[in-house]
Structure formats: structure tokens, C-alpha cells
Amino acid sequence: xxxxxQDTVPAIQTxxxxxxxxxxxxxxxxxxxxxxxxxxxxxxxxxVQRGEIFGLLGRNGAGKTTLIKILTTLLAPSGGQAYIDGMxxxxxxxKVRQIIAMVSGGEQSGYGILTVREQLWMFAQFYGVPSxxxxxxxxxxLSAVGLGDQANQKVYALSTGMRQRMNLCRALVSxxxxxxxxxxxxxxxxxxxxxxxxxxxxWMGENPRRTVLLTTHYMFEADELCDHVAVINHGQIVAEGTxxxxxxxxxxxxxxxxxxxxxxxxxxxMLRERDGVVDAQTEQRNDRTQLRLALLREExxxxxxxSINEAGGRVLALRRIxxxxxEAFVRLVGDxxxxxxEGEEAQR
Amino acid sequence: MIEATTAPGNLxxxxxxxxxxQTLRAATWLEWQxxxxxxxxxxxxLYLIVRPMTASLVLVLMYWVVSGAHAHGGIFGFLICGAxxxxxxxxxxxxxxxxxxxxxxxxxxxxYVYITPSRFLIFLIGRALPRMxxxxxxxxxxxxxxxxxxxxxxxxxxxxxxxxxxxxxxGFIAITALGIMLAGLALVLKRGAYxxxxxxxxxxxxxxxxxxxxxxxPGWLQTIALGVPLTYWLELVRRALLGSxxxxxxxxxxxxxxxxxxxxxxxxxxxxxxxxFRICDYQARERGQIDRTTGY
Numbered sequence: 001x002x003x004x005x006q007d008t009v010p011a012i013q014t015x016x017x018x019x020x021x022x023x024x025x026x027x028x029x030x031x032x033x034x035x036x037x038x039x040x041x042x043x044x045x046x047x048v049q050r051g052e053i054f055g056l057l058g059r060n061g062a063g064k065t066t067l068i069k070i071l072t073t074l075l076a077p078s079g080g081q082a083y084i085d086g087m088x089x090x091x092x093x094x095k096v097r098q099i100i101a102m103v104s105g106g107e108q109s110g111y112g113i114l115t116v117r118e119q120l121w122m123f124a125q126f127y128g129v130p131s132x133x134x135x136x137x138x139x140x141x142l143s144a145v146g147l148g149d150q151a152n153q154k155v156y157a158l159s160t161g162m163r164q165r166m167n168l169c170r171a172l173v174s175x176x177x178x179x180x181x182x183x184x185x186x187x188x189x190x191x192x193x194x195x196x197x198x199x200x201x202x203w204m205g206e207n208p209r210r211t212v213l214l215t216t217h218y219m220f221e222a223d224e225l226c227d228h229v230a231v232i233n234h235g236q237i238v239a240e241g242t243x244x245x246x247x248x249x250x251x252x253x254x255x256x257x258x259x260x261x262x263x264x265x266x267x268x269x270m271l272r273e274r275d276g277v278v279d280a281q282t283e284q285r286n287d288r289t290q291l292r293l294a295l296l297r298e299e300x301x302x303x304x305x306x307s308i309n310e311a312g313g314r315v316l317a318l319r320r321i322x323x324x325x326x327e328a329f330v331r332l333v334g335d336x337x338x339x340x341x342e343g344e345e346a347q348r
Numbered sequence: 349m350i351e352a353t354t355a356p357g358n359l360x361x362x363x364x365x366x367x368x369x370q371t372l373r374a375a376t377w378l379e380w381q382x383x384x385x386x387x388x389x390x391x392x393x394l395y396l397i398v399r400p401m402t403a404s405l406v407l408v409l410m411y412w413v414v415s416g417a418h419a420h421g422g423i424f425g426f427l428i429c430g431a432x433x434x435x436x437x438x439x440x441x442x443x444x445x446x447x448x449x450x451x452x453x454x455x456x457x458x459x460y461v462y463i464t465p466s467r468f469l470i471f472l473i474g475r476a477l478p479r480m481x482x483x484x485x486x487x488x489x490x491x492x493x494x495x496x497x498x499x500x501x502x503x504x505x506x507x508x509x510x511x512x513x514x515x516x517x518x519g520f521i522a523i524t525a526l527g528i529m530l531a532g533l534a535l536v537l538k539r540g541a542y543x544x545x546x547x548x549x550x551x552x553x554x555x556x557x558x559x560x561x562x563x564x565x566p567g568w569l570q571t572i573a574l575g576v577p578l579t580y581w582l583e584l585v586r587r588a589l590l591g592s593x594x595x596x597x598x599x600x601x602x603x604x605x606x607x608x609x610x611x612x613x614x615x616x617x618x619x620x621x622x623x624x625f626r627i628c629d630y631q632a633r634e635r636g637q638i639d640r641t642t643g644y
């Protein structure tokens with residue numbers, strides 16, 4: 001397949017992917033006995049285009065890791081189809097493995113008896129990278145993630161953060177096209193997490209064909225890194241889009257915060273009666289008044305400010321209030337989780 | 349990476365061949381490091397010498413107690429040669445499944461190895477090779493110890509070296525096939541994965557004639573013994589070292605026939621082992637057991 005033809009194929013595509021883990025004693029294959037098992041994925045359909053950092057957000061047990069396992073050929077789906085660069089993950093296993101790599105967080109993985117360089121070299125061999133190329137790449141990667149001085153250090157002697165950075169290098173030593181990061185910064189301190197994020201962003205910037213699928217608990221991480229995100233809950237995708245889409249999707253109205261001088265209480269009533277204004281609330285802060293406006297649509301802000309000026313009010317500052325990705329996530333997943341918990345308590 | 353998926357057939361085959369060789373080499377090197385990198389080289393050499401010597405001394409002492417200190421009886425050479433050769437089984441049959449379990453549960457690396465484009469089977473064969481070398485060293489040490497200090501009747505000038513070499517090469521195939529099959533089973537077992545290889549080698553120790561002739565076994569166990577390639581393998585190693593007269597204690601007298609049966613059972617056994625391994629590999633992926641941590 002030529003590159004131009006490949007470019008039209010999504011980097012990752014799943015169609016109605018299901019995965020049922022059978023209960024102990026039950027048969028584990030296929031979805032025929034779906035009722036007897038635990039459904040980890042329930043019809044997940046996703047498309048990730050080349051060049052994207054795609055975030056998959058969800059609570060523990062939502063199905064994020066199960067999806068990554070299927071996409072990386074570690075686990076067979078119970079139903080549906082999953083493709084990597086147009087190749088079926090169940091049929092074209094070796095071809096898929098040639099272009100992917102994975103890093104999981106929250107684990108102490110690594111052959112402790114080997115040095116960092118030895119471990120990376122060994123994985124380069126498994127991918128068929130010539131030794132000379134591998135060593136040059138190892139030097140470059142270790143230097144880029146700040147582990148240049150640890151190249152000849154035994155893996156067991158590395159800190160958690162260093163080990164995770166080494167694991168990132170292990171995944172990148174084969175120069176994969178598609179990288180799966182399964183909560184890569186779990187358990188890392190602020191500095192190590194930042195180093196991982198910065199390197200992922202840099203790595204993506206080097207080649208437009210590269211793609212990352214990232215799962216994370218940290219909303220700021222997704223907000224900072226991801227072009228698109230999907231929220232998964234109970235094995236189903238409950239929302240998908242850009243991070244801005246998700247945040248705005250929650251907002252029924254456009255919300256603004258204004259710092260006002262020379263404010264009269266009558267202004268508030270006047271605003272509430274204006275077309276397009278859903279709500280207006282004020283709060284006194286020292287010599288200023290903070291006005292919070294909810295408008296039907298964003299474009300109503302200009303005539304609203306004009307009417308305030310005409311009435312004699314003075315706008316000192318204006319800020320659009322956007323929900324954070326975390327608020328969006330809680331609204332999508334948390335409320336449902338809360339009601340589920342309340343339901344369980346009521347049953348007891 | 350792109351080239352590997354889009355290259356024409358012959359080039360793709362060459363890339364796959366190169367990768368298979370690299371995988372074999374890297375897996376061999378990994379196992380060698382795992383075996384020897386835990387201490388300094390001098391101490392490791394000492395360990396390699398002392399371990400087989402003490403293991404055979406235990407058997408010798410037992411033999412002396414039972415036989416009334418007739419260390420040079422006809423069965424003595426049989427026992428030492430069997431014990432020496434059995435180190436191959438211990439190292440490889442029990443060792444490969446343990447390496448796989450350690451990769452999965454101790455190092456948490458099995459999943460990363462598994463999702464590389466290298467063939468898992470080649471990775472396992474690579475893990476077996478250093479163990480074979482270590483076992484060969486132990487085999488030689490035990491025999492040397494037995495010949496020089498215990499008077500085992502091996503005349504080095506009369507040893508049938510071609511037969512010994514052929515037996516060791518075919519034996520490696522049979523033993524590695526068994527180890528790979530058990531590695532597959534270890535992947536899918538929920539409990540007892542660590543104990544299973546020891547249990548299997550223990551059972552084989554009984555029925556393969558490792559330290560006593562299989563003619564002393566009950567009839568039904570003899571039938572089982574004759575279906576196991578290790579029985580013929582041990583017999584061939586003994587005949588190569590001690591001479592064909594040792595075959596008087598074996599149901600099949602002719603060495604050529606023993607070799608024929610050995611080759612036949614090895615091929616059959618390797619085929620069964622391959623099928624079992626593939627089924628286990630498939631099942632492990634179906635059940636999500638490649639990266640499982642049992643904690644047992």
C-alpha cells in the first residue's frame with residue numbers, strides 16, 4: 001500500500017468491539033455466553049486518525065485497558081472488529097505488531113538484571129532493528145528523556161520515574177507508527193510526569209504519521225496532550241470529540257464573568273429582562289462588583305455589554321467561563337456513578 | 349517499520365528471517381544473563397561445578413547405603429550416567445516454563461515481548477539454549493567426577509562419540525519440545541503453574557529410567573515409559589558411554605532399533621508439543637492471560 005493510500009486509512013479503528021470476561025468455571029471464548037461473564041467492552045466504535053494524540057478517559061474498570069490490550073494483540077475481542085492501519089488485529093497479528101508499541105504505567109516492569117542499554121538493545125532486536133541503528137537510537141532516546149547518564153545502570157537500581165522513562169524509550173526504540181500509552185504517568189512525581197508528557201509531544205511533532213492512543217485518569221494530562229478524546233464508561237463510549245467539544249457540550253448556556261465598576265442594583269434587573277440573557281447574578285468584591293451572566297448564545301455578549309455601558313456601568317474585565325475537562329468528565333461519568341452508588345446503598 | 353509491512357513477499361521473508369535470528373540471539377543472551385548475572389563469574393563457575401557434584405553425591409550415598417557400599421556394581425555406572433544426563437531435563441523442561449512465569453509475574457515483561465513481531469516460539473527456543481549449555485557443563489562435571497573419584501566404568505577411549513552426539517542433539521529437540529509445551533500450559537494454568545513443571549519432571553524421572561532400569565517398573569508403567577522419548581534418549585547416552593552391554597537391562601537390545609524408536613517418539617512428541625503450545629498460546633490470548641499476575 002502506498003503512503004498516500006495509507007493516509008486515508010485511520011490509524012486505529014474499532015467497530016462494535018465487545019469483550020466479555022467469563023466468570024470462573026465458565027468458558028471464556030466468544031460472546032455466546034455473554035450473560036454469564038463480566039462485560040468489559042460493550043460495542044466500542046472509535047476512529048483515530050493519523051497524527052492524532054487521542055485520549056481515552058474513564059474510571060477504573062471502565063474498559064480502557066481492555067481496549068488497549070485488544071488493539072495491541074494481547075487479548076482477543078469477543079466480538080466486533082478492530083483495525084490498526086487497516087489491518088485486522090486478530091488476523092494480521094504480526095503485521096500489526098510491526099508498527100505498534102505500548103507503555104503501561106503503575107508497574108515495575110523491566111529485567112532488573114540488565115542495564116538500561118542492554119534492555120533497550122534487546123527489544124530493538126525483537127523488532128529486527130540492526131544493532132548499529134539500535135545503539136544510535138538508544139543514545140538519542142536516553143539523552144532526550146534525561147537518562148543519558150543511566151545507560152549502563154542496572155534496571156533494578158532505577159527509581160520509578162526513571163524506569164518509566166526507560167519504558168518509554170523501550171517502546172520507541174522500534175520507531176513505531178502507533179504508540180499506546182496506558183496511564184503512563186500513574187505513580188510518577190510531577191517532574192517525571194512532565195518529562196514523559198513533554199517527550200511524547202516532541203516525539204509526535206517529529207513525524208506527522210505518528211499516532212498516540214493515551215488512556216489516563218488525569219484530566220489535565222488529556223487536556224494538555226490530546227487532540228481528541230473519548231469518554232468510556234461501563235465499556236461504552238459515552239462522549240467523543242475535541243476537549244473543547246466535551247467542555248462546551250456540557251454548557252447549556254454561554255457563561256461570562258465580568259468585573260464591574262459603578263454598578264447599581266437596578267442594572268441587574270435590567271439585564272435579566274434583556275433578550276438573550278438567561279440569568280444575571282452579582283457579588284460585591286471590595287469596591288468592585290462581579291457579574292456572572294448566562295446567555296442563550298455567545299454572540300449576545302456584545303449587545304449586553306453595550307447596554308451596560310449605555311446605562312452607565314463600566315466593564316473592567318470580561319472572561320468566558322468554561323468548564324474544565326474534569327467537570328465535563330464528572331458530569332458524564334461521575335453523576336451516573338453517584339446515582340449507582342446511591343442505588344446500591346438503597347438496596348442494602 | 350513501514351517497509352516491513354509493505355515490502356514484496358521475498359523481501360518480507362528476508363526481513364522476517366533476520367528478525368527471527370535476532371530474536372533467537374537476544375533471547376539466548378537474555379537467558380544467559382538471567383542465569384549468570386546474579387553473581388560474579390568466579391562464584392558462578394564454582395556453583396556450576398559444585399551443584400551437579402553434590403546432586404550426584406546424594407544419589408551415590410543412597411546407592412551405597414542400599415547396596416552395602418558396593419560402589420562399583422553394574423548398576424552404579426547406569427545411575428551416574430542417568431543422573432548426569434538428567435540435568436538437561438531439569439534445566440530445560442522445568443526451566444523454560446519458569447522463565448515464562450518469571451517474565452510475566454516477576455519482571456512484568458512478557459506482554460511487551462509478546463506484542464513484538466518476533467515469534468514467541470523462537471523466543472522460547474532462545475531461552476532454552478543457554479540452559480542446554482549449562483546442562484552440558486553439569487553433565488560433563490558429573491561424569492568427570494564419577495569417572496575420576498567414584499570409579500564409574502567409562503573408558504573415554506571406548507566412548508561411542510558419534511552416538512553420544514546424535515543422542516544429545518535429538519535429546520535437545522525432545523527436551524526443548526517438552527519444555528515449550530509446559531511453558532504453554534503454564535500460561536493458561538490458574539493455579540499450580542509453578543509446581544506443574546516440577547511435577548512433570550518428577551513423573552518423567554520415575555518412568556524414563558533415569559536412575560534405575562525400566563524393567564523393574566510394573567508392566568503398565570513400562571508401557572508408558574516406552575512411549576516417552578526420554579527413555580530411549582537416556583538408554584542411548586548410557587550405551588554411548590558405557591558400551592552396548594548396558595542394553596541388557598533394556599527391553600530393546602539393538603542400538604539401531606533404540607535410535608529408531610527415539611527418533612520416532614521425538615518427532616511425534618515434538619508435533620504434539622507444538623500443537624499443545626499453539627492451543628495454549630491461543631487460549632491465553634483469548635482469556636487475557638498473557639499479562640495476568642496470579643500472585644501464586
